[in-house]
Amino acid sequence: MDPLRLGSGWSIEDLDKPQVIIESTFGDSHPGSAGLFELVEEVRAGVAEAGGHGARYFCTDICDGEAQGHDGINYSLPSRDMIANMIEIHAKATPFDAGVFVASCDKGLPANLMAMGRINIPSIVVTGGVMDxxxxxxxxxxxxxxxxxxxxxxxxxxxxxxxxxxxxxSCGACSFMGTASTMQVTAEALGLMLPGTALLPATSSDLREFAREAGRQSVWLS
Structure with missing residues (x-):
């Protein structure tokens, strides 16, 4: 495994650090996921500041709103299970000491929570905030x-x-109390997020700082 990670851009020093998987549904698929890459990078910076090394993994999701009115809606619920399966594969195929899971929509976030339960490593959720x-x-x-x-x-x-x-x-979860925002609140209530972060605006600078702090905290948890 070490030569393969060196070939991926890790340094020899990185191999001895706490290794954190940063799993995200980032993609250009819809507003809930389109703005997540910036948060992934903040998480990764926080992991590095705390002495760990973050590995970025991506499995984007779909939007129910874009899937409605045609055959696409038939893929909505199955996509949640497929995302959870893929995240489990990512985290189990290569062992990690901790994880940060960055998601924000009503299939992607539940899928990440399902996968976190299966993976069973110290984990923190970061959401993309709520749309303006x-x-x-x-x-x-x-x-x-x-x-x-x-x-x-x-x-x-x-x-x-x-x-x-x-x-x-703007980007972010739909700005009403639908499944996406409800799942964000649920994740915080379960103690899986940093306190007070569930419904921050997607355009808030605080959201980026909390993402970096989540990265730091993941190393401490490891």
């Missing part, structure tokens, strides 16, 4: 009602388009 609301507290869940108002002739096409273009103004 749009103008007048516009959120994605309101678009169904807004579309219905348009179909009834109660609002103009321009008003409909404005809502569609401004309902998701």
């Amino acid at each position: 609301a749009g103008p007048d507290l516009l959120t994605l869940e309101q678009l169904g009602a807004i579309s219905a108002r348009y179909e009834r002739g109660e609002i103009s096409r321009e008003e409909l388009e404005f809502a569609k273009h401004n309902a998701c103004p």
